[in-house]
Amino acid sequence: MTRQLYLEDTYLRDAPARVTGITEEGGIVLDGSIFYPTGGGQPGDSGWLTWDGQRMPIATTVKGQGDDIVLVPAEPLSLPTIGTHLTQSLDWDRRHRHMRVHTMLHLLSVVVPFGVTGGQISARQGRLDFDMPEAPDDRDGIEAALNNFVTADLLVSDRWITQAELAASPEMIKTMAVKPPKTVERVRLVQIGDQSSWIDLQPCGGTHIARTGEIGALRLGKIEKKGRDNRRIYVHLDS
Incomplete structure (x- = not known):
């Protein structure tokens, strides 16, 4: 089992670790990982490992067997x-760009209150697919609402609840295609806004910034039709 350091402190950039396994494909498993594994539309983290004068670039990170997190080397070096x-x-x-985009997409799900059927995150943009028959007709209004949430510099926090608590509040699940696994005892919630006046609260296992102001200026991108009742909306970071 790999300890999920990336959830305990999403701003942790460096940390010591011990190698606990090597996969058949040459992936590296650590006892604790600051690297987020690909999932939920968010790409796996990249970076470096250093030991005994050696430096190994990591191309991406994926989920392994059980609760293992696997770091994938970028080059065929000695492991x-x-x-x-x-x-x-x-x-x-x-x-950090992934964190900004991920939080930006949570804001988009607030401004466009339809069921989410898919999503994708990159370092410069993100998109959500919505279960909506018609494209929104107020692009400027959506963009203005998103930027207002950024300017408000709202707190972003997380907490854990039980499966029973989630089952009692099914409206918190916005994603229609991917739902929190029922095999885990606890589910992580990400909240935007103060406890008494939050604007968004939903299950999420990804990494986020601490306040919406960190997103910076953003702009609305393309709105595409991806099926009879599906609309895809892109949002871009301006810097």
Whole structure:
């Protein structure tokens, strides 16, 4: 089992770790990972591992067997042996952009209140697919509402609830295609806004910024028809 350090502190850029496994494909498993594994539309983290004077670039991170998190080397270099103590370092600029985009998409799901059928995150833009028969006719209004939420610099926080608590509040699940796994005892919620005046609260296992002001200026992109009742909306970071 890999400890999910990326959820305990999403701003952790470097951390010590110990190698606990090597996969058949040459992936590296650590006892604790600051690298987020691909999932929920968010790409896996990249970065570096350093030990005994060696430096290995990591191309991406994926989920492995059970609760293992697997770091995928970018080059065919000699792997650290099991038990090796090393330092893991994120490509922080890329990760932080993913955090900004991910939080931006949560805001989009507030401004466009329809069921979400899919989504994707990159370092410069994100998109959500909505279960809506007609395209929204107020592009300027959507963009203005998103930027107002950014300017408000709302708090972004998380907490954990039980499966029973989630089952009692099914309206919190906005994603129609992907739902929180029922095999886990606890579900992580991400909240935008203060406890008494939040604007969004939904299950999410991704990494987010601490306040919406960190997103910076954004702009609405294309709105595409992707089926009879499906509309895809893109949002871009301006910097």
